Amino acid sequence: MSKALDGIRILDFTHVQSGPTCTQLLAWLGADVIKVERPGVGDATRKQLVDVEGVDSLYFTMLNHNKRSLTLNSKHETGKQVLERLVKKCDVLVENFAPGALDRMGFGWDRIQELNPRMIMASVKGFGPGPYEDCKVYENVAQCAGGSASTTGFHDGLPMVTGAQIGDSGTGLGLALGITAALLQREKTGRGQRVLAPMQDSVLNLCRVKLRDQQRLAHGPLTEYSQHGEGVEFGEATPRAGNDSGGGQPGRILKCIGWERDPNSYTYFITQAAAWPKICEVIGKPEWKDNPDYATPPARLPRLNEVFDEIEKWTLTKTKYEVMDICNPLDIPVGPILSMKELADEPSLRETGTIVEVDHPERGKYLTVGCPIKLSDSKVEVTRSPLLGEHTDEILADVLEYSADEIAEIRESGAI
Ligand code: CAO
Numbered sequence: 001m002s003k004a005l006d007g008i009r010i011l012d013f014t015h016v017q018s019g020p021t022c023t024q025l026l027a028w029l030g031a032d033v034i035k036v037e038r039p040g041v042g043d044a045t046r047k048q049l050v051d052v053e054g055v056d057s058l059y060f061t062m063l064n065h066n067k068r069s070l071t072l073n074s075k076h077e078t079g080k081q082v083l084e085r086l087v088k089k090c091d092v093l094v095e096n097f098a099p100g101a102l103d104r105m106g107f108g109w110d111r112i113q114e115l116n117p118r119m120i121m122a123s124v125k126g127f128g129p130g131p132y133e134d135c136k137v138y139e140n141v142a143q144c145a146g147g148s149a150s151t152t153g154f155h156d157g158l159p160m161v162t163g164a165q166i167g168d169s170g171t172g173l174g175l176a177l178g179i180t181a182a183l184l185q186r187e188k189t190g191r192g193q194r195v196l197a198p199m200q201d202s203v204l205n206l207c208r209v210k211l212r213d214q215q216r217l218a219h220g221p222l223t224e225y226s227q228h229g230e231g232v233e234f235g236e237a238t239p240r241a242g243n244d245s246g247g248g249q250p251g252r253i254l255k256c257i258g259w260e261r262d263p264n265s266y267t268y269f270i271t272q273a274a275a276w277p278k279i280c281e282v283i284g285k286p287e288w289k290d291n292p293d294y295a296t297p298p299a300r301l302p303r304l305n306e307v308f309d310e311i312e313k314w315t316l317t318k319t320k321y322e323v324m325d326i327c328n329p330l331d332i333p334v335g336p337i338l339s340m341k342e343l344a345d346e347p348s349l350r351e352t353g354t355i356v357e358v359d360h361p362e363r364g365k366y367l368t369v370g371c372p373i374k375l376s377d378s379k380v381e382v383t384r385s386p387l388l389g390e391h392t393d394e395i396l397a398d399v400l401e402y403s404a405d406e407i408a409e410i411r412e413s414g415a416i
Pocket of ligand 1: 015016017018019037038039072073074075088096097098099101102104105108124125135136138139168215349
């Protein structure tokens with residue numbers, strides 16, 4: 001079966017998480033991704049968070065599936081010549097170096113265009129143009145600078161970062177979309193273009209509901225936030241809303257059987273307006289259906305703590321799975337708090353390829369995430385990440401068409 005991005009070759013100059021997320025997605029969609037790494041060193045994550053001594057870390061393997069690895073010193077004279085040839089043979093260059101690093105290497109946008117006017121050059125940076133454009137940025141910096149941390153956590157607690165890597169993996173996803181759009185546009189124009197995905201912008205984009213609330217604040221308190229019912233004044237900025245639902249349907253995390261022993265025995269419970277009569281029946285409060293203090297969403301807003309306390313009395317008599325089994329047929333939206341262990345063991349996620357077991361020659365079998373986007377005509381097969389420089393000779397010969405003697409010379413020079 002063919003793949004969506006068959007025939008597209010990516011020069012993958014990415015490292016750590018944000019850029020590799022993007023190129024891994026492109027590889028899953030069928031692109032030939034050539035990861036360029038420094039000889040003898042490679043992507044720093046190969047040797048970070050090591051769980052098994054001497055083998056590539058899970059951090060690296062889980063971000064670099066379906067790629068080929070070429071070692072190349074891009075600051076070495078011969079290395080630069082090889083890189084020039086690579087630029088001419090590839091469709092897209094993806095990078096997430098610190099600002100200015102590519103220019104210092106001699107491969108800024110002008111040079112890339114000179115070498116290959118069809119080349120799409122895609123970058124992740126911490127910030128877009130502006131006062132912070134020269135900063136180096138990691139995940140949590142982006143979460144803080146993009147508005148996520150100031151709006152996550154409880155209103156009387158510290159700002160919080162989230163476990164979902166919205167700065168890195170979130171930005172990588174967006175960059176992949178930009179690249180595929182640029183590839184489509186190139187079909188019509190014949191020209192490449194620059195694609196930039198700043199991490200701050202990506203995080204802020206994912207936090208748009210909080211920017212919405214910032215503007216709603218000008219017109220009065222945010223009545224669906226718990227703090228309103230608790231009589232706590234709002235300040236000038238969108239506050240942290242704990243586990244309040246982000247939308248117009250109030251929701252909370254509630255305890256289930258076993259919460260004292262199991263940190264994940266909780267359910268998310270949404271009091272969707274349309275389901276209210278059924279919720280009243282299920283929790284044993286049928287009188288709330290017609291009581292004007294509880295019957296409508298606006299009437300319930302100042303009483304949400306009482307409402308959820310009452311619902312929790314019911315969820316405390318059930319496991320999180322029982323809550324799901326009872327509420328789902330009644331169209332009451334609930335969600336069990338699933339641990340990583342439970343997700344790793346979930347058979348349906350294995351069947352859809354969302355969680356995949358991969359075999360690695362050095363580390364053996366391990367679990368990883370598969371492609372979260374499913375295409376009916378472009379099936380994804382997750383293959384293991386490459387060893388450092390595993391495909392150097394193969395790429396020099398097949399893609400760059402160097403002869404065996406030339407490859408030996410390049411090796412001799414110390415560039416690969
Ligand atoms: N051959 C020769 N040199 C190479 C090379 C190769 N194959 N690959 C990389 N290098 C060089 C770079 O040219 C750079 O050299 P100079 O500083 O002399 O220009 C150097 O290696 C280090 O690159 P870097 O500055 O990007 O790496 P860092 O570890 O210092 O910083 C990071 C890492 C992530 C903070 C920075 O790259 C960054 O801010 N990137 C953009 C934002 C981003 O993607 N952040 C997410 C990372 S995941 O949390």
